[in-house]
Amino acid sequence: MPHSTITGIGHYVPKNIVTNQDLTEVMETSDAWIRERTGIEERRYIDRTKETTTTLAVEASLKAIADAGIDKQDIDFIIFATLSPDYYFPGSGVLLQRELGISGTEIAALDIRAQCSGFIYGLSTADQFIKSGMYKKILLVGAEVHSVGLDFSTRGRNVSVIFGDGAGAVIIEPTEDKDVAVLSTKMHSDGTYAEKLSYMYPGAHGGYFLEKYAMEGFGVDYDLENNKYGGVFWNQDMLDKARVFPHMEGQAVFKMAVRKFPEVIMETLTDAGLGIEDLDMLIPHQANLRINQFVANTMGLRDDQVYNNIMRYGNTTAASIPLALSEARDEGKIKKGDLVTLASFGAGFTWAAAVLRWGK
Structure with missing residues (x-):
């Protein structure tokens, strides 16, 4: 049975640097407050009209492919870990395949939603596929765009000051050498x-879990009599009560x-x-x-x-x-x-x- 090894690696971050001081312009906070609690001094944000989770992944992937010394057409499986896909569906794996220009290969693309653990979940998955012999050159990517979905106000500062945008990618191939595996x-x-660190709206739960687990202040009042269909996944109430932001x-x-x-x-x-x-x-x-x-x-x-x-x-x-x-x-x-x-x-x-x- 072969082992798996990382043969190429690359990363990419947007050029827009946002310092702690920059955030003081939109919320009540300070550089000292953020550093003391998180250690963060700055983060990167995308250009919202020109970059997406997938485009960040493309840049990181191309670097990893070049580092591995392979042709992108040789990739036989894509694993994409993210909690911030470009679309609710389809997943970003197929978008990455398309933007890399390898759609004609018709290889499988798997999206992983394990949040912060997504890359290691993906690495473990790739490791098993390599060991089984099913795939030989796997592209594994972790990419995120948080900046477009945060609450940039004093109300949301405990979460919003923490997150940034970026991507990293690796190529994983088989090896017989356990010393590099x-x-x-x-x-x-x-x-x-689960709800203690979550992004609950929009979603198909209709408030069920929030009521069941006593998530005070997070439920939604639905006018089901006049809105027999729809309005549970997404409605104006979610916007009005600022429930469309991460909760931690x-x-x-x-x-x-x-x-x-x-x-x-x-x-x-x-x-x-x-x-x-x-x-x-x-x-x-x-x-x-x-x-x-x-x-x-x-x-x-x-x-x-x-x-x-x-x-x-x-x-x-x-x-x-x-x-x-x-x-x-x-x-x-x-x-x-x-x-x-x-x-x-x-x-x-x-x-x-x-x-x-x-x-x-």
């Missing part, structure tokens, strides 16, 4: 507290993340027959610098064993790990043969990790 992946989820209970997310991050990292290392002492580089999901620092301290890792770039890009959810991995490679922070662990935690809740020997 993916060694283990683990994925988990627990939907018990930060403390609940923080407490769960700092517990599950170390657990899944150690689970994955143990599965690979390794320990924390073998680790060269941890690349965690870039949700909050304080979470990453807490996890690093808990696990006894040095600063040079953990790569963070949230300061420059904010939280780019499914894009954050491939973006950070690509930058770490470009900066010489990881080299061939290094033991690298990727770890994520996000909405769902979902969490995952992967251990690999770096081969580029």
Whole structure:
């Protein structure tokens, strides 16, 4: 059975830099307030008339394809992880196929909605497809555009200051060399507290889950007598009451993340027959610098064993790990043969990790 390995990597971020100071123009906040709570100094936003989640993915993909030294027509499977697709449907995978100019190949395109854990879920999926022999050259992408869907007001600042736009991509191919391969992946989820980090409207729930789980203030009053059909997925009430923005209970997310991050990292290392002492580089999901620092301290890792770039890009959810991995490679922070662990935690809740020997 072959192993899987990353043979190419690339990332792309929009050119528009938005600093913490810039955000003070539209909400009551400050550079110090944002840095203290998140570690973020700036983030990137798209040009809203010229860029989309898919166009960011195209730029990152082309870099990964070139880095792998393959022809784009050789790609035989696309995996696209995002929580911010261009359309509600179809998914962004087929749009990426089209924009890359490889539609004629008629290869499959799979969209993954595991939020911040999407890239590692995709990596684990690609790993199994490579091991099975079904595919030989997989394009795995994580791309996000948050800037078009945030509440840029004081009301929404706890969420809006955190997120940014970006993309990262890798090419995954088979190898017989275990010294440059993916060694283990683990994925988990627990939907018990799904609404604590969520984007609930528009949606087909019709308020059912929100009423069932006592989400006070999030229900919708429907005039079903005069609106027998429709109006539950989307209506004016959602706009009037600002329910079309992300919802996050930060403390609940923080407490769960700092517990599950170390657990899944150690689970994955143990599965690979390794320990924390073998680790060269941890690349965690870039949700909050304080979470990453807490996890690093808990696990006894040095600063040079953990790569963070949230300061420059904010939280780019499914894009954050491939973006950070690509930058770490470009900066010489990881080299061939290094033991690298990727770890994520996000909405769902979902969490995952992967251990690999770096081969580029």
